[in-house]
Amino acid sequence: MERNSFIKCLWIIGLILIAHLGLQASTPPSQPGRSAFRIDGLTSATRDALAQDLALDGGFRIAFACVPAGILVVESTSGSMRQEDTDRLLPLLQNRSGTNDVIPLTLTATEWESECENVRNQ
Numbered sequence: 257m258e259r260n261s262f263i264k265c266l267w268i269i270g271l272i273l274i275a276h277l278g279l280q281a282s283t284p285p286s287q288p289g290r291s292a293f294r295i296d297g298l299t300s301a302t303r304d305a306l307a308q309d310l311a312l313d314g315g316f317r318i319a320f321a322c323v324p325a326g327i328l329v330v331e332s333t334s335g336s337m338r339q340e341d342t343d344r345l346l347p348l349l350q351n352r353s354g355t356n357d358v359i360p361l362t363l364t365a366t367e368w369e370s371e372c373e374n375v376r377n378q
Contacts, residue, residue: 296357
């Protein structure tokens with residue numbers, strides 16, 4: 257009887273582990289401390305002005321920028337980026353770039369670098 261209970265316990269633990277691994281596999285990889293944006297009509301002058309604005313703010317800096325693809329990745333200087341931080345950045349990016357076409361992206365570092373490379377190779 258004790259052996260059956262032990263085997264049932266092992267099965268339950270195994271199922272829990274499998275379910276947990278399945279959830280991790282379906283969760284997109286995150287970039288803690290970073291938010292990526294697509295900015296329509298991004299120029300190098302706008303990128304530089306945004307870098308200055310972010311330096312004055314002190315909480316963020318540009319981690320990656322690809323002007324031809326309009327991709328800008330902003331990094332928190334504290335190491336963590338909350339949704340409130342992304343929401344706070346949107347108006348700043350819109351005002352400085354002069355467009356409302358600023359879209360938060362859910363790309364990984366590999367994806368935005370690949371997209372940048374593809375645009376540059378065209």
